[in-house]
Amino acid sequence: xxxxxxxxxxxxxxxxxxxxxxxxxxxxxxxxxxxxxxxxxxxxxxxxxxxxxxxxxxxxxxxxxxxxxxxxxxxxxxxxxxxxxxxxxxxxxxxxxxxxxxxxxxxxxxxxxxxxxxxxxxxxxxxxxxxxxxxxxxxxxxxxxxxxxxxxxxxxxxxxxxxxxxxx
Amino acid sequence: xxxxxxxxxxxxxxxxxxxxxxxxxxxxxxxxxxxxxxxxxxxxxxxxxxxxxxxxxxxxxxxxxxxxxxxxxxxxxxxxxxxxxxxxxxxxxxxxxxxxxxxxxxxxxxxxxxxxxxxxxxxxxxxxxxxxxxxxxxxxxxxxxxxxxxxxxxxxxxxxxxxxxxxxxxxxxxxxxxxxxxxx
Numbered sequence: 190x191x192x193x194x195x196x197x198x199x200x201x202x203x204x205x206x207x208x209x210x211x212x213x214x215x216x217x218x219x220x221x222x223x224x225x226x227x228x229x230x231x232x233x234x235x236x237x238x239x240x241x242x243x244x245x246x247x248x249x250x251x252x253x254x255x256x257x258x259x260x261x262x263x264x265x266x267x268x269x270x271x272x273x274x275x276x277x278x279x280x281x282x283x284x285x286x287x288x289x290x291x292x293x294x295x296x297x298x299x300x301x302x303x304x305x306x307x308x309x310x311x312x313x314x315x316x317x318x319x320x321x322x323x324x325x326x327x328x329x330x331x332x333x334x335x336x337x338x339x340x341x342x343x344x345x346x347x348x349x350x351x352x353x354x355x356x357x
Numbered sequence: 358x359x360x361x362x363x364x365x366x367x368x369x370x371x372x373x374x375x376x377x378x379x380x381x382x383x384x385x386x387x388x389x390x391x392x393x394x395x396x397x398x399x400x401x402x403x404x405x406x407x408x409x410x411x412x413x414x415x416x417x418x419x420x421x422x423x424x425x426x427x428x429x430x431x432x433x434x435x436x437x438x439x440x441x442x443x444x445x446x447x448x449x450x451x452x453x454x455x456x457x458x459x460x461x462x463x464x465x466x467x468x469x470x471x472x473x474x475x476x477x478x479x480x481x482x483x484x485x486x487x488x489x490x491x492x493x494x495x496x497x498x499x500x501x502x503x504x505x506x507x508x509x510x511x512x513x514x515x516x517x518x519x520x521x522x523x524x525x526x527x528x529x530x531x532x533x534x535x536x537x538x539x540x541x
Contacts, residue, residue, distance in 0.1 A: 192465070204411075207415070207416060230415060232412075232415065232439065232443050233440060234408075234435070235435030235436075235438065235441075236433075236435050237437060238402075238404075238405065238433075239408045239433055239435050239436055239439065240408075241408075241411040242402070242404075242405030242407075242408025242409045242412065242433075242436075242453070243408050243409070243411060243415075243439070244412060245408075245409050245412060245465060246377070246408065246409040246411060246412020246413040246414070246415075246416065247412040247413070247415060247416040248412075248416075249397065249409075249412075249413055249416075249532065249535055249536050249539060250412060250413040250415070250416025250417040250539060251416055251417050251539060251540065252416040253535075254412075262363075267399070268402060269402050270406065272400070272401025272402045273399075273401065273402040273405065273409075274402060276528045277528045277529060277531070277532040278528075278529050278532070279532070284358075294441070306527065
């Protein structure tokens with residue numbers, strides 16, 4: 190099973206049935222799997238804070254939501270995470286491509302990467318970092334944890350986890 | 358008519374439906390006029406009333422009405438293509454368009470100048486967009502509910518606010534009672 194398929198199967202096994210996405214090159218495979226899965230309503234968002242609003246609504250409507258986005262989105266969504274997701278105590282697994290880490294070819298991505306964990310820490314958001322493929326074994330447990338504690342939880346997935354960008 | 362007059366007029370219609378109410382004065386006004394468990398008051402996060410409402414509508418079958426403002430829709434303009442492309446016939450976006458940022462001191466918005474949100478909604482692909490005068494809002498809203506067709510209503514009114522207190526209810530209480538109303 191591909192790693193993208195495994196992550197999506199874990200979502201489904203945890204009753205996650207509403208996923209909003211803002212694309213990233215690293216996430217293309219997992220977004221394809223989300224789109225193709227019959228048990229998931231996939232709603233692409235134009236911006237990540239909009240996506241978090243959709244997820245908040247879906248949660249209150251009775252579905253377990255998730256968002257898939259790039260780490261640059263942390264810069265976009267701080268107000269939403271704090272005043273909506275956290276203030277109203279809503280669960281939100283955030284599967285995040287961690288751009289700007291080892292094997293990154295685009296220098297500008299590093300500028301946000303160096304702030305990503307510090308910002309998540311400042312926001313008291315539980316954060317997990319997938320660096321090797323085997324790290325994804327914890328994904329199922331992380332999803333259970335997220336819906337147990339009703340918090341936004343970040344899963345950072347770097348280029349090494351996704352198999353890099355090919356030869357550099 | 359100003360926004361609070363519209364809310365007073367349509368409160369008897371809103372009472373029977375799930376309502377996501379915009380941050381600031383709109384929520385405070387609706388809370389004072391007719392507080393209901395089926396009202397979700399936004400205490401923060403400007404711009405997301407329509408996104409939250411669409412999410413609720415896509416997740417279940419009851420009618421959902423998002424009460425938004427022209428300033429808030431401009432803040433999250435990307436919501437209109439998302440609404441247009443993910444049709445939920447149990448969703449109504451009611452934009453109370455007073456051409457100003459009411460909660461912050463009635464500074465003019467671009468919707469009060471050259472930009473027409475009804476035209477923006479249509480250009481984004483929203484199929485049913487209704488424009489009405491303030492006093493026709495109730496009629497337009499009831500028609501949209503009865504049609505069971507996703508509708509964007511732009512209700513034009515004058516800018517102006519009434520004095521009223523902030524909402525002190527705990528956000529988790531607001532969220533929990535709203536979720537019980539969803540399941541009722």
